[in-house]
Amino acid sequence: MLDQDSLSQLKQLKTNIIESKDRGEGEVRGSQRRFGFVKLDDGRDVFLAPDEMQRVFPGDRVRINVITDDKGKFKAELEKLIDSPLGIFTGRYVIRGQGHFVEPDLPRFNKLLFIPPSQRKKAKPGDLLQVKVTRHPFRDGKSQVNIIDNIGQPDEAGIEGRYTISKFELPRQWPNDDIPEQDSRAEAREDLRDLPLVTIDSADTRDVDDALWAAPEGDGWQLVIAVADPGAYIAPGSPLDLAARARANTVYLPGCAQPMLPEAITQDRCSLLPDVDRAAIVCRLKVSAEGEISDIQFSEALIRSHAKLSYQQVQQHLDGSDTLDHDALGHLKAAADALKAYRRQHYLIMPEQPDFRYELDDNKRICAIARVDRNDAHRLVEECMLAANRAAAQWLGDSPALYNSHPGLREDRYDSVNKVIASELPALAGTDITSLEGYQALIKAAETTDSTLPLQSIFARMLRPGELSTSPKPHFGLGLERYSTFTSPLRKYSDLLVQRCIRAKLQGEQPALPDDETIAALQEQLRHSRQASRQLEQWLQYQYLAGQDKDAVYQGRIAHMNGGGFTVELNDTGISGFVEARSIPEKLSFDADTLRLFNAEKNYQLEQAVNVKVAEIDPFQRRLIFTLLEPEQAPMETETEKAQGES
Structure with missing residues (x-):
């Protein structure tokens, strides 16, 4: 038997051996094959062999021993499972030999997970499922899941939309509280019902949220942008408000859009339909002949749209192939042209991208795709919305508000950008590309320089995503010192919040702004919903292409x-x-x-x-x-x- 000294020495030896090991913690990353990697907190990517990868899921947080082979390459040896976030997910039911499995619909996840006989619920091969992990494979490489919901068979009508809603857990239910019948701000509103505002949108749009009017004034124009005011019916902190915040925006899924607000609000009570009284937040601007904005005014108003026009109708009016009895259209076009010319000279204009319209059959699958290139009617509306949003950011000044910013180039691409500048844009050598002024100079040079490289596209692939914040920050993408959006409150919760900030300033009050955690949750939900929309589009597109x-x-x-x-x-x-x-x-x-x-x-x-x-x-x-x-x-x-x- 060992004495106390010997035991202490052995314990110390064990401690020394453990401390001498190269150990670390990190996240498991999958690959297109059976092996994977562990992304350590210190930045290293460590190879995870197939037999070790069998014991973990992508996304797991693990502690590993880092072994260096005779070629100097790192290899991971799993030591401990710290956390496994994978719980409920979706996938496809498959049978391999005598085994029944789910094939997970997860990025870089290449293993089948076993479904025990008692949990199969009469599922058939190909059925689309929602499942829950009930056994993690860390101990012996064997995993297990239970079926929560059999979403349906792959040939069912509309299965793609139902599956996407389930996969991304998009909310489908509304709170039971009643929507108020009355406009809570009715008595405070300016009466603008006689102003001949018109709406311009797609012919089949029901959730109409902006109306326009313009007239000559001095050497320029007076421009009026009226925006639907759902805040007149939705109290901050109410169950409906919280439900809208959880959704963050309307998710446009082909054949099954998921609205941010109930249709009773978006398509009826707040929609700026023609010949009915509607609550609105109204922005008045003076636009000079050169396109400069001045004399910004905001008000709560009662309006009445005098016509619901489609992009096609307005385009035909503008190109002379048809005539509409709305004098404001010509003035709107002239003001929009001046606004765009001013932006082109002083700010930045993003390249136009075509839209694609899907025609769906009775099974809610694509049977035809039509390319829709932007025309002057689209540009007119876009320019007016940009002007209103720019004006809102300027008018709010230093008042508490919510802002949209764009932080510019990714830090990890600064070296690449500077190399391209040295090669293709030597006149910009030494330019501070981290500043708004420097970035503007970069993009304007990229637009005009005769280069064999598509400089604008290269720089566009090196940008960071946009952000929300409670303080004004530059919007590099638009070349603006500050920017805020309030023109889509029926579809975007952040725009509804900005409308509340505008109302608070009009009333001399302080708005209740979201905290950093709420803003982060909003941004994550926006990213989540964009991913849902994109994945369903791809699914339907690829079905169409396969045919x-x-x-x-x-x-x-x-x-x-x-x-x-x-x-x-x-x-x-x-x-x-x-x-x-x-x-x-x-x-x-x-x-x-x-x-x-x-x-x-x-x-x-x-x-x-x-x-x-x-x-x-x-x-x-x-x-x-x-x-x-x-x-x-x-x-x-x-x-x-x-x-x-x-x-």
């Missing part, structure tokens, strides 16, 4: 680029798929500064026109792989197409 001629050749452009290949967006449908670099016979090198793949013979660059065919497609997994066709493989351009291109 086309398998040998069809598509024209597109390179929209994104990384070392593994590039994303191609198809011109006629907006559908995006991936071209793997390894599918191109000649080995390519990736330039992370200019975002291009190249070798001695070939060069692939952002915005480059390419022709592709579908190689692999799985709508449920949202996987689309294109085969790139070299110019000699692509079909010859017809004379009609050539003439259209020249025109």
Whole structure:
């Protein structure tokens, strides 16, 4: 038997061995194959072999021993599971041999999870499920899940929308409290019902939230923007207000939109429909002939839209192919043109992108896709909304409010941007690209410089996402010192909050602003809902594409680029798929500064026109792989197409 001294020495030896190990904590990351990685808190990525990866889920937080092999590469040895956030998720029911499993619909998650016989609930192969983890595999590599809900079979009408709502846990129920019948601010409102405001929107839009009017004044115009005022019916902190805050915005899912507010408000009580009295927040502006904004006034008003016009009707009026009996349209167009000219000279204008309209069949699947390019009617409305939002940020001044900011370039891309400047824009050498002034100079130079590189697109891929804050900060994307939005309160909770800030200033009160935690939750929900919308769109798009001629050749452009290949967006449908670099016979090198793949013979660059065919497609997994066709493989351009291109 060992004496006390010996035991102490052994204990100390064990402690020394443990302390001498290279250990760390981090998050498990999956891959397209069976292995994975652990992203350590110190920044290292440590390889996790397939047998170890079998014991964890992507997203798990673990403690590992870091082993260095004879080639100096790091390898992880799992020591402890600290946390596993994976609980409830969705997936597809599959049978492999005698085993019944769920195939998780999770990013970089490549394992099947076992469903025990007592929990299968008569599910059939292919059924879409919501499940819950009941056994973690850390101890022995064996996991288990129970079925919570069988969402439906893959061929059911509307299954894609129901599944997406379940996957992203989008709220579907409204609180039981009654919506007030009366406008809480009716007596305080300015009566503007005789002002001939008109709304301009899509022909089938019911949630109409803005109306416009303009008239000549001095050397410019008076511009009036009236915005629906749901705050007249929704009290801060009420059950309906909290439900709207939890949703954050309306989620536009093809065939099954999830509104932020009940239809009784968005399509009836607050919608600026024609010939009915409506509560509104009204912004009055003076727009000079040069497009400068002055004399900003806000008020709570009672308005009456004098017409519901569609973009198509207004465009036909503007191009002279039809005539509408609304004198304000010509003045609105002139004021909008001046506003845009001023923005182009003093701020920044983002490149226009086409929209794509989906026609759905009885099963709520895409049967046709129409490309919709922006016209003067779209631009007129957009310019008026931008002017109103710019004016709101300016008018609020230093008053408590909610602001939209854009922090500019990502810090990790500063070196790349400066390398591109040195090569392509030497006159800007030494420019402070972290400042608003420097960023404006960069983008304006990118617009006008004759370069073989698509500089605007390169810089656009290096930007940080926008942010919400309770203090004014620069909006780099628009080139503005400050910016705030209030023009979509039926669809965006942040705009409803800004309207409350405007009302508070009008009344000389302090608004109740959200704290940092609430703002972070709003931003996360916005990101979450955008992801839901994008994933359902991809699912339906890929179903549509899978039904086309398998040998069809598509024209597109390179929209994104990384070392593994590039994303191609198809011109006629907006559908995006991936071209793997390894599918191109000649080995390519990736330039992370200019975002291009190249070798001695070939060069692939952002915005480059390419022709592709579908190689692999799985709508449920949202996987689309294109085969790139070299110019000699692509079909010859017809004379009609050539003439259209020249025109």
